[in-house]
Amino acid sequence: MNITINGELLTIKGASLVKVLQSFGAKPPFAVAINGEFIPQSLHDSTNINDGDSIELLSPIQGG
């Protein structure tokens, strides 16, 4: 199935959120949203990815 993570198109086999994050090389600290909805860390293990999902993986950056 096809998903996007941080705007990049990826083709993956059916997978959990945790596996997708691992294969993307996500490095803590980060927070995740799928299709604009925040997914708390406590739900990462039980969250599955569906075809067409858009994942946002965000980390700290400078801000004003």
Added chain:
Amino acid sequence: MQSNDYLTIYGEQLSSRLLIGSALYPSPAVMEESISASGAQIVTVSLRRQQSAAAGDDFWQLIKNTGLKILPNTAGCHSVKEAVTLAKMCREVFATDWIKLELIGDDYNLQPDPFALLKATEILINDGFKVLPYCTDDLVLCQRLNELGCEVLMPWGAPIGTGKGLLNSYNLKTIRERLPNTTLIVDAGLGLPSHACQALELGYDAVLLNSAIAGAGCPITMSRAFKAAVEAGRFAYNAKAMPEKDLAAPSTPTMGMPFWHQQ
């Protein structure tokens, strides 16, 4: 500063009345030294897509090393949904329920959207956030935000990054007078230490700035200048300024004036 003269943010007492941003510095070392020179106890940060994990981690490590309180923002958000989602992500990453709520309504001057701001504020407060809304200097908007439960309001001095100072000191003064028990922070638009001093003289509790320091020729020196200006402004506010008059009044005694003669 008097030892018992604190800035209060959601029950937290702070001795510094300058909140500082972490963006736009010419280097991480200058950022670190500028933040330190400012005496600030709160630093603003944000979240963006993870690109180079190593680079982001370096920045976050530097900020953590400062030991300052973190105030994450929702900069760049244009809708209630975006802002609420980003606020929740910030709460998890930065382990704080403080959020500087930014919701842009117009890209030309980065003016906050007052209607969306109210909606997002209500959702976030109901979800346990302590919201510090970046807003315009509109009295009624500030009153509504206050009624929703905001203990801190952050009206702009001028559009973000313009350095124009307090464009409407009448509006800011009115907000101060009408909301005497709310912590008020001028956020954005300051360029000079005198602008910060003026905000404190008006009775504002603090200023939040970034570009004015980071964009200066020497950010570290400018940081010291803002620290001094904020302290001066607060001293002046506590001292209560003399009443302004239209007519001149001599300060040197006229009694005993030499060469005086009756016409």
